[in-house]
Amino acid sequence: MSIFIDETTKVLIQGITGKEGSFWTNHMIGCGTNVVAGVTPGKEGQQVEGRDVYHSVRRAVDKVEVEASMLFVPPRFTKDAVFEALDGGIKKIVTVADGIPLHDAVQIRKAAMSEGAMVIGGNTSGVISPGRAMMGFFPYWIERVYKQGRIGVMTRSGSLTNEVTAMVVKAGFGVSSLIGIGGDPVPGTRFAEMLPLYEADDQTDAVVIIGELGGTMEEECAEMKGLGIFTKPLVAFLGGRTAPEGKRMGHAGAIVSGGKGSVKDKIKAIESVGGKVAERPRFVGDYLKELLGDRVR
Amino acid sequence: MKLFEYQAKETFRKFGIETPAGVLIKNAEELSDAMAKTSFPIVLKSQLLMGGRGKKGLIRLVSDEAQARKECGELFDSEYNVRKILVEQAVDIKTELYLSITVDPVEAKHMIIACGDGGVEIETLAVESPERIIREYVDPDRGLMPFQIKNVGFSLGLEGDLLxxxxxxxxxxxKAFVSxxxxxxxxxxxxxxxxxxxIAGDGKLSIDDNSDFRQPSYGKTRDYYDSxxxxxxxxxxxxxxxxxGDISLMCAGAxxxxxxxxLINYEGGTVANYLEFGGPNYKKAVRAMELCLKNDSKVILVVTFGTIARADVMAEGIVDAISRLKPDRxxxxxxRGTNEEDASRILKExxxxPLYDTEEAVRKAVAIAKGEKP
Structure with a gap:
């Protein structure tokens, strides 16, 4: 069983009739995803890829069983669409929108937390378990990146994920489930919150984090490992080690973390619990070999 | 978008927070008018977005007209590209506090930060004496409650009229933070x-770029950028x-x-510019290369691995840019990425x-920058 979604998960597509929505619905089905219906206000009665389109989430869930919702909705309407999915009782939501207003993102995460739901994104490519299913847009047909295997990958980036995952595959491994939590300052779900799912997944042997400077998400993962909540091997790649300071906001992040958030702190935190931090994408594969030895890849 | 102090203070006043009496001037000639509207001592505050203005000598306390004219001239002529100065009435200060609001991404709440030591670097204080920092978390759905305001006020030791x-x-x-x-x-x-x-002695306001569509436009002007x-x-x-440095980056994805x-730094190379033409910009190769060519870099390094930003489209863009701009380096x-086979063919033609390994491409660019033949 993979994490978040597999080939049985019943997926609704909000914004299914749009250009992006219909294009990627086709590919999600191609990847094995069980797309059950779509929503676009005003378009009920139409079909996309043979799936019925409904005016609203409520009208869709009245007719078909839905377990997860994929949003192809512009950033300024994302809060409304997430709340609509939550209102429909859906507990797994992925939003790829790039440009969700910060204060909307805070309310989205708050709502997900209070309803026991998981919102992945925004500003992400989504979630993929190669060979099984995906919610979002991944070039799953590129074998040297999206090869099925036993390594879990969590990431904040798009292009860098392709780069690093290609190195994981080059080292002889493949991917069990890849979760793009997204590059926004307030993602709906944080790295550490995914770790218990990877821990419970008998198809994941180790987890790779593709992180970045700032914030405390990598430190939170180290804490989970330190507490024994996550016990599998952990390898991190952190971009921006030599980046000059002071070009991004920085301020609030530094205050929140009270001195955490520098690359030095992140490396220290991860290494102190037995994790590895790769200086170059290529080293991620090397560390996996070192940590997993001859275990089945 | 980070706003200037004078813009932050305009927002403060709009929301009923008092600021010192002041006048914004754009050149030394306007100082006379500003002095007529204030009385000595006054403070000349260079309007720059960088931190540590005080330490860099960009804020001056002056007590008479001659001194004001001299120092105002110095500020406008300084190396820091000062384009505006806020001329403010000096304030009779008894105590200084620190107060800010930001978001906490873990709790998904608004976070008020306060401290009895105003004027200090809060990041430094957070490391050295974290116990002196007061935090109050506000549920975004409930808003700031009166008891929370009292929590902060009492923690700061305020009473009576001051509270x-x-x-x-x-x-x-x-209210200003949310609006x-x-x-x-x-x-x-x-x-x-x-x-x-x-009274608000200084002001910082950074507005979320993703909310531009529902915020008044401040307009992008040259003042906001370093170059x-x-x-x-x-x-x-x-x-x-x-x-x-020597290598112009034309890459995709932050x-x-x-x-x-x-990787360039690890290989002993230097960067002339950071440039991303991925995401919504993946068809802007010509504009991107034009920007790179304005530098006296020795080589342009293009690295991509896109999904929606298709490899073939980016390769075509590069070829188009080369034929139009005829780069001298x-x-x-x-x-790599979606349709990478087509991309290779287009580049070869x-x-x-075309290279396929990032580290190999970086080493090649560093070697060229150090004088090796391409």
Whole structure:
């Protein structure tokens, strides 16, 4: 069983009739995803890829069983669409929108937390378990990146994920489930919150984090490992080690973390619990070999 | 978008937070008018977005007209590209506090940060004496409650009339934070004056770029950027940072671009500029290369690994840019992702040598920058 979604998960597509929505619905089905219906206000009665389109989430869930919702909705309407999915009782939501207003993102995460739901994104490519299913847009047909295997990958980036995952595959491994939590300052779900799912997944042997400077998400993962909540091997790649300071906001992040958030702190935190931090994408594969030895890849 | 102090203070006043009497001037001639509207001593505050203005000598306290004219001239002529000065009435300060509001991404709440030591660097204090920092978390759905305002006020040791005045400042600052879609709103220092008033001595306001559509436009002007190139790139919506090394980056994706930046440093190379033409900009190769060519870099390094930003489209863009701009320096390409086979063919047909491994491409660019033949 993979994490978040597999080939049985019943997926609704909000914004299914749009250009992006219909294009990627086709590919999600191609990847094995069980797309059950779509929503676009005003378009009920139409079909996309043979799936019925409904005016609203409520009208869709009245007719078909839905377990997860994929949003192809512009950033300024994302809060409304997430709340609509939550209102429909859906507990797994992925939003790829790039440009969700910060204060909307805070309310989205708050709502997900209070309803026991998981919102992945925004500003992400989504979630993929190669060979099984995906919610979002991944070039799953590129074998040297999206090869099925036993390594879990969590990431904040798009292009860098392709780069690093290609190195994981080059080292002889493949991917069990890849979760793009997204590059926004307030993602709906944080790295550490995914770790218990990877821990419970008998198809994941180790987890790779593709992180970045700032914030405390990598430190939170180290804490989970330190507490024994996550016990599998952990390898991190952190971009921006030599980046000059002071070009991004920085301020609030530094205050929140009270001195955490520098690359030095992140490396220290991860290494102190037995994790590895790769200086170059290529080293991620090397560390996996070192940590997993001859275990089945 | 980070706003200037004078803009932050305009917002403060709009929300009922008092600021010192002041006049904004754009050149030394306007100083006379500003002096007529204030009385000595006055403070000349250079309007720059960088931190540590005080330490850099960009804020001056002056007590007479001659001194004001001399120092005002010095500030406008300084190396820091000062384009505006806020001329403010000096305030009779009794105490200084720190007050800010930002978001906490873990709790998904608004976070008020306060401290009895105003004027200090809060990041430094957070490391050295974290116990002196007061935090109050606000549920975004409930909003700031009166008991929370009292929590902060009492923790700061305020009582009576001062507590009342402080409560109004905090309530108003919270309103400004929410209404402005702010990433950060900060008053540091917040003055308590000798006659018992509370006045915002300085102001920082950073507005979330994703909320532009529902915020008044501040307009992108040259003042907000460190260099002409960064300003020009911002008008195109292309993320760009100016450095002074040898290799111009033309990459896609923030994560991949910073990784390439790291790899160049590891290999002993130097970066001329950081530039991302991925995401919505993946068809802007010509504009991106034009920006790179304005630098006296020795080589342009293109690294991409895109999904929606298709490899074939980016390769075509590079070839088009080369034929239009006729660059006077070599270009190293490592373009991968969706339709990468087509991309390779397009690059080869144009006489380029496509590479597929990022580290190999970086080493090639560093070698060329050090004088090796392409």
């Amino acid at each position: 009342k005045k402080f409560s109004a400042v905090l309530a108003n600052l919270y 402005s879609d702010a990433e950060l709103i900060e008053i540091n220092p917040l003055f308590i004056t000798g006659d018992g008033n509370i 002409d190139a960064e300003y020009e790139a911002s008008l195109e919506g292309i993320p760009y940072l100016q450095f002074d 994560g991949l671009t910073t990784t390439v930046y790291d 070599p270009i190293v390409t490592c373009i 144009a006489g380029l040598v």
